[in-house]
Amino acid sequence: MQLATENVSSSSLPASNFGAQTPASATGVSYADYKIIRRNGSVVPFEPAKIAIAMTKAFIAVNGGQAAASARIREQVDMLTQAVVNALMRRQPHGGTFHIEDIQDQVELSLMRSGEHDVARSYVLYREKRSQERAQAKAMAPAAAEHALHAIENGVRVPLDTAKLASLVDAACTGLGEQVNAKAIIEPTLRDLYDGVSMDEVRKSVILSARSLIENDPAYSFVTARLLLNTIRHEVLGEEVPQSDMATRYAEYFPEFIKKGIDAELLDEKLQQFDLARLGAALKVERDNQFGYLGLQTLYDRYFLHIEERRIELPQAFFMRVAMGLALNEIDREARAIEFYNVLSSFDFMSSTPTLFNAGTRHSQLSSCYLTTVSDDLDGIYQAIKENAMLQKFAGGLGNDWTNVRALGARIKGTNGKSQGVIPFLKVVNDTAVAVNQGGKRKGAVCAYLETWHLDMEEFLDLRKNTGDDRRRTHDMNTSNWIPDLFMKRVMENQEWTLFSPNDVPDLHDRFGKDFEAAYIAYEDKAARGELKLFRKIPAQQLWRKMLSMLFETGHPWITFKDPCNVRSPQQHVGVVHSSNLCTEITLNTNEHEIAVCNLGSVNLVNHLKDGQLDHDKLKRTIATAMRMLDNVVDVNFYAVGKARNSNLKHRPVGMGIMGFQDCLLNLRIPYSSESAVEFADRSMEAVAYYAYWASSELAQERGRYSSFTGSLWxxxxxxxxxxxxxxxxxxxxxxxxxxxxxxxxxxxxxxxxYGMRNSNCLAIAPTATIANIVGVSASIEPTYQNIYVKSNLSGEFTVANQYLVRDLKQLGMWDEVMIGDLKYFDGSLSKIDRVPAELRQLYATAFEVEPKWLVEAASRRQKWIDQAQSLNIYMAGASGKKLDETYKLAWLRGLKTTYYLRTLGATSAEKSTGKGGELNAVPVSGGLGGAAGAMNLPEPEVVGKACTLRPGDEGFEECEACQ
Structure with a gap:
């Protein structure tokens, strides 16, 4: 019986569906881009057909010769072969080499996962038998000189320096404790190399070997990052430079980097005016070792400047380049640049993604969020769509207020025709966002807002459905309800609600609070008297149920509240907040003459803990610097649209937030589901707010008040x-x-x-999806998603393990292969692993084990201090109509201004991994978000849920990274 994938014959076996040149992924990579290293060291093409043949032979060995002709078995073999191929491709999505043992491991795993236990057992036994035969043959053979490997570097064939490679791995493991084992990295690396391999493949192979161990211990994430850093240095500097030499090399390289960037028309020529030698000497080379693998790989793939795909930027130069871009207008530019660099490179504070992308470049679009109001005429509508495109080009996230646009059936005075309403225009907005993909760096992102009284509201709720007329669906755009308090009162009191066309009730758009309530009731009276023809009455609870139903089924529209955003706005004296932004944390005034702009960045809260409590002195220093950086963005920013520039210079709003909240709780040993966590949310946000407002006042003392300060709540x-x-x-x-x-x-x-205030608004908690990855902390105010999982984003797939949990389990002697396997099986949850102490299970409860009320209560305490809002995801296991109803009513009662995604737990989860460890993608990536969750037990209409299908790390999940 021949069960291995080497030297298999295809005679008399069914034909395979896997051709050698079949595309392996959507990137255009084909099977020809992959090679197989056989046990004798030879390299052969990767042929998935041979995997299918080997599997068929395994089935024949168990089921007899008739298995080859069985349609069921042929179908099963095709499915299993595809699973093996997919698993291999995910490990190396851009081509590379696999060792024959890796393939056979994946075959064994696929057979086990599919329930073909007899076939898998036969396969395992045969592999073991062949292994013993090879060992016996090797022992009997005369000793032979070990075959020396050669590598190709710059077109030259040279002996592979294995001692140098081992030294590189040893250096990468230095200082990370006994938990990392250099031998566990170097042995599989050498096994996967072949004679004539390129040095690029050698560097890639050692990174992959280290990466595969991250699930065993998070410390390997730092090892992998250091090995990647070696590769980056080789690309940027043209040679491998050890960490010990980098202090000198950084100082030499930095002025050259600035000159090269300016010559390539990437960097602003003004950077040449800095004292580059002084700045180069200020770079802290040891901070390169702070990165985990996910953070550094993200920077490399998406942030570092490059010329024809060759990176020219090293990590510390990147942070200094950003700092210089923010210090351009400072009097003592070098001192301020060094100050800014220190808070960024120490990970105490991180600017938002647009700032990191573009600071110091020739197109310094540094702002994160733009809010617009669309006027009710064709010229205004298409002007707004054009402005969307211009703002998105340079990585801005958009929030559009569409409430002004008249409803379906409303009279068009100029043509004496009837309006098609808001929906057709939103389809154009959706397609524009797809077409203008933020300068080729990521998908465009926009959110449309509509007030609850708009006559098109019920169709608006259906926009994200996968059924119905596709011309009236927006599959790529976000939507949000802008809900006045009067509607919530009507829901609570089981009263009727009236839908109007805005051209009949023009002042409702700009009214809020008691003024809105009085005007709205007056319009209802006019409708009752027959003075308004175009309106519709509906029970408020019925509309509320549909809102929650669509939120559950499609993830949209989000629930946001108009009146708290306006009544508590410091700027209510000069305008109205008509919507939030893409991620629901920005609440700024907009009108047809002003596009609101917000500049974001986040304090890494966990870096400000000391001796079990907040370090107020450090927090005050960090925030003072951060607020200065954010205020500088207003002046150095590139504005694609004049209305945005005018608004930003007039009001100077910024949005400083926090990240690492869950890390703080774990350090303080506080479960998220507790009054102590709510209290910490309160006190920590109070401190952040106090120091932010104080810093803005200090800036006002130095630079002057923002121009619309007089009459504000401040x-x-x-x-x-x-x-x-x-x-x-x-x-x-x-x-x-x-x-x-x-x-x-x-x-x-x-x-x-x-002294007044320098900034009309100071605080907003954004999702921090990407910058938290860079820093290596929990995103924003999010609870732990899973304690071990695979994060998928534009840079690839990354195993993420909770370092705090690993530390605690090690202290108890419980961190081993069995625990890793259990965590995988239970989707990163400890709740069903009884041998783990109860207090740890409570402390490390995952997002769906935290009751939504705790998320809302903590958010309410934070909202008390914040002059804007916060991106608050709601996680809900076992979603029902009653639970949704209670949660979102609680959010309103607790004074929240906005909520963000609803994340519901699927009724089913992905297959459980039974891997031995080392499979990069063995951790289930679902089992958390998405899947049918059943009926919601609401009164009519019936609601059947599909739930949000996104998960942390997915492109969709990080749609909000237009902000961060």
């Missing part, structure tokens, strides 16, 4: 937490928020009275 001495009283007054109840404080807010109030 000017009136009403700070963000004071404005909850205004909201309670406007609502007339229906507000239950904590009012506790712990810092000297009177001193800040007095300071603002004296």
């Amino acid at each position: 000017d009136k001495g009403i700070l963000p937490h004071d404005s909850n009283k205004l909201l309670a007054e406007q609502r007339g109840g229906y507000l239950e928020v904590d009012e506790s404080t712990s810092m000297d807010w009177d001193a800040l109030r007095a300071r603002i009275r004296q």
Whole structure:
């Protein structure tokens, strides 16, 4: 019986469906781009057909000769072969080499996972038998000189220096403790090499060998990052340079890098005016070792500058380039650039993705978010779509307010015809976002907002459905409900709601609070008297149910609340907040003359813990620098649209947020589902807010107040937490928020009275999807998704393991292959692993094990202090109509301004991995988000859910990274 994939004959076996040149992936890579290393060291083409033949022979060995002719078995073999091929391709998506043992391991895994246990057992036994035969033959053979490997470097064939390779791996493991084993990396690396291999493949192979061990211990993430760093240095500097020599090389290379970037028309010529020698000497080479693999690979793939795909930027030069771009207008530019560099390179604070992309370049579009209002005429509509395209070109995320546009059936005065409503135009917006893909770096991203009283609301709710007329669907665009408090009151009190066309009720768009309520009731009276022809009445609860139903089924529209955003807005004296942004954390005024702009960055909260509590001194220093950086963005920013420039210079809003909140809780040993976590959310956000507002006031003292300061809530001495009283007054109840404080807010109030504020708005908690990856902490305010999983994004697939959990389990002597296997089987959850102590199971509860109320309660405490909003994902296991209803009503009662994605737990999960370890993609990537969750047990109409199919790390999940 021949069961191996070497030297198999295809005679008398069924033909395979796998051709040698079949594309292996959507990237255009074909099977011809892959090679197989046989046990004798020879290299042969990768032929999936041979895998199918070997599997067929395995079935024949168990089922007899008739198996070859069985349609069922042929279908099973094709399916299993495809699974093996897919698993291999995911490991090396751009081509490369596989060892024969790797392929046979995958064949064995596929047979086991498919339930073909007898065939798998036969296959395993045969492999073992052949292994023993080879060992016996080797022992009996006369000793032969070991075959020396050669490598190709710059077209020259030279002996492979295995000692140098081993030294490189040893250096990468230095200082990471006994948990990392250089031998476990070097042995599989050498096994996978062949005579005549290119040095690029050697460097790639050692990275892959280290990467495969990350699931065994998170420390290997740092090892892999250091090996990748060696490859990056070779690409940038033209040679491999050890870490010990980099302090000197960085100082020499940095001025050359700036000159090369300017000559290539990538960098702003003004950077040449800096004292480059001083800045080069300030680079901290040891900070290169802070990176985990995911963070450094992300920077390499998507952030580092390149000329014809060859990178010219090293990590510390990257941070200094960003710092220089933000310090261009400073008086002492070098000192400020070094100050900015230090907070970035130490990971204490990180600017948003557009800032990291473009600071210091010739197109310094550094702002993250743009909010627009669309006017009710054809010229205004297409002008808004053009502005979307221009803003997206340089990596801006968009929030569009479409409430002004008249509804379906409304009269068009100029033609005496009837309007097609909002929906057809949103289809154009959707397709524009796809076409203008942020300069080729990532997909365009936009969110459309519509107020709940708009007559097109019910069709708006259906936009993301996969059924119905596709011309009235927007599969790539986000949508959000902009809900006035009056609607929520009608829901709570089981009253009717009226839908209008905005051309009949023109002032509702700009009214909020009690003014909106009075005007709305007056329009209802007009409709009742027959003075308005185009309207529709509907039970408020029925519309609310449909909102929740569509949110559950399609993930959209999101639930956001108009009145808290306006009543608590410091800028209500000069305009109205008509929508939020792409990620629901920005709440700024817009109108047909102003496009709101916000500049983002996030404080790494866990870096500001000391001795079990917040280090207020360090936090104050970091925030003072961060606010200065964000304020500078307003002045150095490239504005693609004049209305955005005018608005930003007039109001100077910024949005500083936080990330690493879950890391803080784990360091403090506080479960997310606890009053202690809610209290920490309160006190930590209070400190961040206090120091941010203080810093803005200091900037006002130095640089002057923002021009629309007079008449603002700041000017009136009403700070963000004071404005909850205004909201309670406007609502007339229906507000239950904590009012506790712990810092000297009177001193800040007095300071603002004296010096004013530099920025109309200061705080907003963005998703931080990508910058948290760079820094290596939990995103934003998110709970742990899973304790071990595979993160998929534009840079590839990465195993992520919870380093805090691994540390704790090691201390208990419980971190071993069995625990890894259990975590995989239970989708990264400890809840069903009984041998783990209960307190650890509670501490390391994953997102779907945290009741949604805890997410809302913690968010409510934060919202008290924030002058804008926060991107709050709601995670919900066992979603039902009642649970959705309770959760989103609680969010409104607790004063939240916005919510973001609803993440529901699927009824089924992916196949469980039974791998031995080392399979890069063995961890199930679903079992969390998506899948049918059954009926929601709501009254009519019936709701059957599909749930949101996105997961952390997916492109879709990180749609919000237009912000971060």
